[in-house]
């Protein structure tokens with residue numbers, strides 16, 4: 407192990423996703439088995455003690471790749487020199503809270519975090535926003551980091567992608583690894599569009615293999631799009647281990663690349679591709695190469711997909727307009 411450790415900042419470190427995520431980072435699953443990591447945990451002051459408890463357990467894991475843990479309640483310190491930032495901590499929606507209140511409360515978190523990343527993160531900083539509303543929180547953070555290339559801000563739809571893989575694997579009775587070129591479009595919300603049109607399974611077209619448009623529209627799409635709510639209903643808590651696993655997948659792929667001929671899904675800054683307004687952080691089919699996510703170009707979009715993409719992207723535009731009105735971007 408000769409490489410210098412990579413600094414990884416995790417916000418919301420004392421939360422339930424943090425608890426599932428940190429041990430996997432420490433064991434080398436975020437960046438690979440040859441890359442040592444240094445953890446920088448950010449929490450609100452009331453949760454610092456709980457984060458200290460998690461750090462004690464991380465110590466007790468005796469992970470060979472974990473070269474240190476620091477805990478902060480100040481974003482400026484937490485993001486100083488960081489290479490990878492996982493923005494997990496967010497303000498959850500509580501009873502009686504309107505959508506605007508939620509966006510405003512999260513603006514109070516993601517604006518200072520964007521500023522702190524701008525001020526002190528390493529030049530190769532890569533940011534993944536997990537905390538909801540993830541796409542718009544990423545947009546807020548990006549807006550306050552003008553010196554960081556915009557394509558370094560991403561939001562997580564890999565969990566939706568993995569959920570879609572799992573549903574298709576069950577439907578077709580094939581291993582998830584046989585299914586390629588699946589794509590989640592738009593917002594990480596119930597309007598998202600999981601698209602199978604260009605997918606493949608064992609080299610054959612995925613939509614033809616499924617051959618059941620009623621199942622796609624009435625079962626597959628709603629199951630994937632509403633899975634978060636179904637998990638809350640069943641567990642009494644929102645998805646945590648699966649969300650942590652998807653965050654690991656998102657960063658691992660970003661750094662190590664997609665397989666030749668395959669895609670994944672990530673919410674990245676739109677360059678106007680497929681009519682998605684430039685500047686929105688929207689999920690697209692993406693490849694990763696040389697440490698960069700790129701939107702897959704040139705796909706034919708059928709009428710059904712167009713309608714679904716327009717709806718979810720329309721919701722993103724509304725969220726952008728709302729945070730613009732609140733002066734958060």
Ligand SMILES: NC(=O)C1=CN([C@@H]2O[C@H](COP(=O)(O)OP(=O)(O)OC[C@H]3O[C@@H](n4cnc5c(N)ncnc54)[C@H](O)[C@@H]3O)[C@@H](O)[C@H]2O)C=CC1
Pocket residue numbers: 417418419420421422423424448449450453494495496497498515535536537538539540562563565566594644645646649
């Ligand atoms: N994009 C996705 O696919 C998914 C996103 N999520 C979202 O991830 C977020 C975290 O989920 P959980 O870990 O289950 O929540 P949690 O409530 O268990 O933990 C959140 C943690 O964030 C901390 N926090 C709050 N404000 C902070 C700030 N300003 N700086 C640092 N830390 C702060 C809290 O103290 C808490 O420890 C939620 O917004 C949830 O909706 C959850 C699942 C999937």
Ligand SMILES: O=C([O-])CC(=O)C(=O)O
Pocket residue numbers: 538565633634635637644645
């Ligand atoms: O729905 C939630 O609150 C958590 C979430 O984002 C998901 O599980 O996809």
